[in-house]
Amino acid sequence: MQPSSHPQPLPDETVARRTFLRRTGLGSIALASMAGTAQGIQTHHHPRIKRVIHLCMAGGPSHLETFDNKPELAKHNGKPMPESFTKGQPIAQLQGKALKVLGPQHTFERYGKSGLAMSNVFKHISGHADEMCIINSMHTEQINHDPAHTFFNTGTAISGRPSMGSWVLYGLGAESRDLPGFIVLTSVGGGQSQPISSRQWHSGFLPSRFQGVQMHATGNPVHYVGNPAGVGRAQQKEVVDAVSRINAIRNKALQDPEIATRIAGYEMAFRMQASVPELTDMSGEPKHIVDLYGCRPGDGSFASNCLLARRLAERGVRFIQLYHRGWDHHGGVKGGVVKTASLVDQGTSALLKDLKQRGMLDDTLIIWGGEFGRTPMAQGSGRDHHIKGYSMWMAGGGVRGGTTYGATDDFGYNAVDRKVHVRDFHATMLHLLGIDHSRFTYKFQGLDFRLTGVEEAQVIRDLFT
């Protein structure tokens, strides 16, 4: 299947390909797309990883109850937050309220040979301490969920820009023959959930075949992947074959190169009608694997989606995004973190273990974190949105395990040491994939757009082995 050019009408295969090469900014481009293969990709430099699995903790997990140990904060519990921190700073629901410190609600312990500190709410994840690199100095620019998600996924809060998954797929193509190269899974369970927009996996101004394809827990896993009622696979094949044969016949008169693409698209669609059910049918997973994840496969839980993510990774999907939407703990942060952590803990851990035992963790990057963190100040028994300092962690190929990077101040308010902006995070991720973010551009409305935007972005090389 050849790529269509965008937004020009497709003149013919050769010209389209050539244009495409020039436009990507990469030395070469995978002609692979949803149906393609990744043979012959020439990246900017040697890639450390082949794929990304982004475990998106939507709502904004409190760094102070998870991965950022702040013993000093406990001493100030109940006292006013020093105004030197908060004056003139953006604030969300605590606007106009008295600002008092809320000490850490959970005990931090050290785990693994490296003695990595994290709170004791992660019974399973903590077992991977020596594989994890915790970044304690993340900061972002958007203080409300929707724009903050958009910012984390696209590098800007302005709608309509491509998501990072689309960028990666555009740059590298996929290795999956029968599945889309960018797949998004959302999970059920866990109280009040953040709304998530399909903007978060949209291809923006990139050709739409680079958009993330959402897989659903109810109904067809992929829209329209099931046959109409009363139509069996044989009838569907007869229809698809007839469509392709007639398209081929008509092409003799029409000489339209789009027709070849169309025929390939129908073949791929028909293959997906088999490969998607095969993918989501997890009945063949052995008991010890199911037990490892601790879920009923296909129940829509985060753990089940972690299992599905592993199957997607095995099938060559380039970018996999899993959402859990239960981290917005404005009230009851203590119990809330325990509850939501319990919903993602075992699945995350199982995914790491399972990839590792299959030798796939080395070429996979796991990203765990939310769109922002939470205030050191109390909002009743909870915490408000906070963007000046928060935590994320990474594991997998090329990542230096058992380490932390950067730090916030004693209150966990501002990232102060070796700050990592969302842009830096993007640049670092692209680097691991073999892409130089500064040369990875797409021309739109007369401008060369980049995932990392116009501001300076740094690859954080200290995170790498």
Place this chain on the structure above:
Amino acid sequence: MKSISALLLLPFLSPLAVRAVPSGEITFNRDIRGILTDKCFACHGPDAKKVESDLRLDLRSSAIARRKDGDAAIVPGDPKKSALVYRIFADDQDDLMPPPETHKSLKPHERELLRTWIAQGAPYEAHWAYTELKQPTPPRAGRWAINEVDRYIAAGLAAEGLKPSPEADRVTLIRRLSFDLTGLPPTPAEVDAFVKDRSKEAYEKLVDRLLASPRYGERMTIYWLDLVRYADTVGYHGDQNVSQSPYRDYVIKAFNTNMPYDRFMREQLAGDLLPDATLDQRVASGYNRLNQTTEEGGSQAKEYLAIYFADRVRNVSQVYMGATMGCAQCHNHKYDPYTTRDFYSFGAFFADIEERGVYGARKRPPEIQVPNPEAQAKIEAFDRDIAAVKAQVTAEGTELLAGQPAWEKSARASMDQTKEVETVLIDDRQDTGGKSDGAWNFVAADKGPVHSGKSSRRQQAKGLVQHFYDNAKKPLETTADTRFFAWVHLDAANPPKALMLQFNDGTWDHRAVWGSDDISFGRQPKSYAAYQRKGALPKAGEWVRLEVNAAELGLPAGRKVKGMAYTQFDGLVHWDKAGWIGVKGLPHEVARALVIAPDQRDDKQAKAVREHFLATAPAILALNKTIAGIEAERGKVNSKGISTVVSKAVKPRMIRILPRGNWMDDSGEEVQPAIPAFLGKLDTGERRATRLDLAEWLGRPGNVLSSRTLANRLWYLLFGRGICSSVDDFGGQGTFPSHPELLDWLAVDFVESGWNIKHTMRKIVTSASYRQSSRPSPALRAEDPYNALFARQGRFGLAAEMVRDNALAASGLLIHKLGGPSAKPYQPVGYYAQLNFPGRKYAADKNDNQYRRGVYTHWQRTFLHPMLKAFDAPSREECTATRARSNTPLQALALLNDPSFVEAARVFAARIMREGGARPEDRIQWAHRNVLSRTAEAAVATELKRVYEQHLAHYRAQVDAAKKLIAEGEAPVATDLDPAELAAWTGVSRVILNLHETITRY
């Protein structure tokens, strides 16, 4: 030099430009500007803050200025002495420009172009899009040319030694025209009629018919809604619904009635500011509020106001000017002369729009109610009835006049009975039987001044405050001279800014205002019937009687007033006795005139007597009663409308330049509304420029951007590629037009036609250029792969909405109904599962709304209908001037399996069996013709027949499966047809509806 290999080396330049290398005359705009903007301007361009070495290559004066270190960057005519030439050819990596680390290296042919250009004297040109609009004389052309368009196209082709493509066959032509102008395929009967009509006018007649079709407006609206980012939801966070479909219907109507484009722009940008704005104009002003909004808890209003502000600047500049001003939000535009000041000054035009940063749940005020189309029809009927009765009043009056002398005589005799009667409605209590509301606060004399009785009503506030009653038990019925009164006492130390008396006869639109314009309710730029400015405030510190004539406020005789309101802005006011005054017997004016002999009266007096005589005549009274009755009914229908967001002007917010776009930084300078400085200045004297001024500027015949932008977009719709191919960007980073003179000719012709969109559409589609075949010859494919020369038509996939319409049209399910609330076609279950606040469940329409055109589909910004999304419809979060054109497996899945298409196929199958003849061969041809407008060739027919036979055999054995297939969707199941056969024809229908040709416009 025309070899293909040379072409391959030069990506993305038009072939014209390619051939200009290296010997021909070099044109700055065509050949040089692109290189400079792309490779040099980032450091040596208009963004003054980042100019390296003080050298600007966008300004010739800077480029040729002698520099401190010696040579000028450019020495015209002398490449050898030009530092620029040395730098771009330098071997030393330290000297080389652009610096290698920027990865913006010049290509060899670009270096050569720059050198040759400097050798030719380095002439600069103003950027093409900003140059004055002039209509050139079209070049001469041969017999092929039908109109001016062709003369430009032909000249371009001749210069390249190419010939136009032959005219497309007639079936292709009618399909192309039908899709382009109405978004729907032609019916077989329409195809037959056109193919058989060999008259000279056949083609023009077809064009006229299609342009006159109501479907034309729907088709054009698809595109316009992409530009203005129309949707049915708010976009941010919970992406809740917002009602604005009347705006969409306004656009359809505007295109169908061929509203001049200057007026179209004006009504959208400033419809609410027009004098006596009509309902349509107010609806149109909803354009300014189509931006995404939020009601997310914890959002900061100030931040979101800044977001909406920037959103609006981006959209207005892209839609009406083809400009990407958005870049200037944080820094001066790197490639275009738009500055940060321009950005904020431009946005300041919209600072008067009443809006909130963070809205309450499911509310987006200001909104108005708009009657739906059925109600609108009823209202129009009422209006006709009212006009008819009024005509009767006139006719009756003429006859009655013979009796006037006799009446005058008896009237004079009873004149002493004339006297005024005052009726008090409120003194120490509200005495109308109606319901009180608002700040009623009776105070006794020890607490404040009292004029009458034991108390007055104390009303004090910062800002707007009112008390009122409504639904009086016995409404007062106005006569020709009813007056209202109210006593007020304004506190001398703390007077209000404004006072208002307001009356309700079914609507509250009857207002009299004293003082300032601070009271926003009902405010209009000019006084009108429903809003009368009465001048300065009465004197403070004493009791004053306010009086106002009912008739002046749009309350003629016979109105039933059931509510009054007492409003003030700021200050402390005591309100006391209020009521109305009527005259029993004769009005003063009439009485005074009556005593004068008829031949001595002046015109005014004669008129007063005559009108009073007529108005009190029993026959006329009866007719007026009828009118009042109809008006009451009309009011009832009118109030049950569809909500739509509108613009409403309030006191403009202060707008500051936000340094680096940071909404928390209040240090920036305050700015006033202004157009981008390099485009000129609006002359409004001392007066603050308004949205209306901006709209008038855009609609000036000489505006270089508005007409060019639209003419190019109309061309794009009809060829699939713009004359300037960057349809969304006319700036320095956009592409140079392939035919700049043609674009200018079209733009000027468009303006001179009265901004007549149908005129320009007709001009383009009747050209020989438009009628060309879209199939490229091998030579053309090699020479002009992107069709920049228009030596053939474009060919491209149908827009997502049309893909849907096409299938519905074939099946006969399509409902031809204009406008109304958005429709909800079938959609996968659980698609909105990720939405919250509130959680959403999608309920597909179960009535006719299920089968409406795609343009009416409910547009959920964050989760667009998956079929529309698969076919590249945009989310409408931002302006989209060109949709992506992709060709993906997800499209195949939608066409194969989306219930809408399966249902269309099985309903079409029933039509095949009923209307397609008896033999399978006939039915196959009938089906093919109905979808593709022509018969199937033998090989295709064989394929279709094979599917029919395979499926028939299968479904004969599996009748239950057949019954499931033929029951897809809400449409009634054809129980009179054999299920297996119907299922088999459904298979055939699905094949035809899935063909590439079916969803492509050739």
